[in-house]
Amino acid sequence: xxxxxxxxxxxxxxxxxxxxxxxxxxxxxxxxxxxxxxxxxxxxxxxxxxxxxxxxxxxxxxxxxxxxxxxxxxxxxxxxxxxxxxxxxxxxxxxxxxxxxxxxxxxxxxxxxxxxxx
Numbered sequence: 001x002x003x004x005x006x007x008x009x010x011x012x013x014x015x016x017x018x019x020x021x022x023x024x025x026x027x028x029x030x031x032x033x034x035x036x037x038x039x040x041x042x043x044x045x046x047x048x049x050x051x052x053x054x055x056x057x058x059x060x061x062x063x064x065x066x067x068x069x070x071x072x073x074x075x076x077x078x079x080x081x082x083x084x085x086x087x088x089x090x091x092x093x094x095x096x097x098x099x100x101x102x103x104x105x106x107x108x109x110x111x112x113x114x115x116x117x118x
Contacts, residue, residue, distance in 0.1 A: 006034065008039055009034030009037075009042055011023070012039060012042050012043045012046060013042075013046055015046075015051070017050060020054055024054060030055045030056075030058035030060035031059075031061055031064055036066055037076075038061070038065075039055055040055045040061070040062070041065070041071060041075075044073040044074070044077035045076040045082075046080075047080070047082040047084070047085055049082075053088060056092050062074070063098065065100070069101055069102075070099075070101035070102075071100045072094065073085075074086065074089045074094040075098060075099075075105070075106050075109060077106070078107065078109050078115070079106070079110065079112075079115075081113060
């Protein structure tokens, strides 16, 4: 059964891989929205590299931005210092120069938040 409403976002937050797989196996939308944030961007913001990979493998868009700030998954990962997610998304083909609603890219967000390793 595909997750509805807050279910997918909560499963990502709780790192519930089994629930994510159930959602995707039930043809649930890999680009589902969690309060304006696409599932992949939510996974990236929470450092969930395995979930990010599951979503991308299921067809999630690498470039779908959050409605509130325009951040893609790569920007979310960079802004929150999740290096492994950044590396995964770049390897999967995410746009390294994408900008959010303020015209900032991932490197700028990482530097601003003290995440220089990103």
